[in-house]
Amino acid sequence: MTTENSSDLNSQFNSQGKSHEPVMLEEVAQCFTTVPPGVVVDATFGLGGHAKAILKANPSLQILGLDQDADAIANAERMIADDSSLHGRLTVRRVRFDSLSEVLEELSIKEISGALFDLGVSSPQLDIAERGFSYRNDGPLDMRMDQRGELSAADVVNSYQESELAGIITQNADERFARRIARAIVAARPIHTTTHLAEVIVAAIPAPARRTGGHPAKRTFQAIRIEVNKELEILARALQVAIDATKIGGRVAVLTYHSGENRIVKQVFRASEKDADEPKIGSPFVHESQLGTRRVRRVRMAQYPTEQEQTKNRRAKSARLRVIEKVPAGARGLGLKDGN
Secondary structure, three states: OOHHHOOOHHHHHHHOOOOOOOOOHHHHHHHOOOOOOEEEEEOOOOOOHHHHHHHHHOOOEEEEEEOOOHHHHHHHHHHHHHOHHHOOOEEEEOOOHHHHHHHHHHOOOOOEEEEEEEOOOOHHHHHOHHHOOOOOOOOEOOOOOOOOOOOOHHHHHHHOOHHHHHHHHHHHHOOOOHHHHHHHHHHHOOOOEHHHHHHHHHHHOOHHHHOOOOOOOHHHHHHHHHHHHOHHHHHHHHHHHHHHHEEEEEEEEEEEOOHHHHHHHHHHHHHHHEOOOOOOOOOOOOOHHHOOOEOEEEEEEEEOOOHHHHHHOHHHOOOEEEEEEEOOOOOOOOOOOOOO
16 A cells, blocks of 8 residues: 555544544553663554654654554555654554564564554544444444454344344443343344444433443444454454563553453463463462562553543543563562452
8 A cells, every 4th residue: 555545544533623642642652661672563553643652752662553454554654754753663564463473574573672552443443434433423334443354333233143242242341231232233123324323222221321331332332343353352362472572671561441351451461470381389378479480570550541631531531551571581579469
């Protein structure tokens, strides 16, 4: 794809009166100020706000940006063409982040200085109605982060069996009215637009529940989006590849926005704290975390955005930042307990 034939995503986004505010920008950039020189992978590049902040905060770093969205990659290529300071410091590839190992091999990168995963949907995807992610803006039922994908939200909404719909709405969004919503969707078929789907969902939820917890359709839209893009299926594998590729002193940072992502990140980070080759000591008096070697240490435990940021940027309210750092083989010590 060439920049001459691509649209400027920033211009398209801004022309609609929107502003892009990367979540926890300063906190994320700060995470990478002390990592060794080299390449940091921005696994969810989007509009590049985090990437630019990381480059500014640490002149010894380069960014490898990954994104499956054609508009994001086109915008990144335009950024590079327009900003000479990015030449040689920013490389982008249009892939899903579970292709990280293949991209590193392609570029002959044996180790990275770190990785950032800003999970969920980006502001342009959510706010540009034609992408079909928003329950507030009327648009087609699409929700594909990669427009080359075959499965769309319309396919899920109009072809999945009621039990399948209820299952993904429960699993991907912890929606307590999943069965009622699934039943209502099936009864209302065919559904072709985001606003029609939102109306069906709202009507299916009891009136008292509609008045709490934000927009009633939010969780169901989230669940369908996750199903369309297989987001939870690929996350653990991609995180593990990033951790394995990170050099000593490097860091992996993850921004999560809902419980499904949160559980997976916690599980992967906890598993990575222990050396898999270290034999377990079966004493009832000594916990295994007090012995053995550690591969990583936790730097941030479920850090939340400041109240000021949450007030300014509503999408920051559910964000949690977790950071781990790779440590030398044989490092010992207690890991931090993470209950969130």
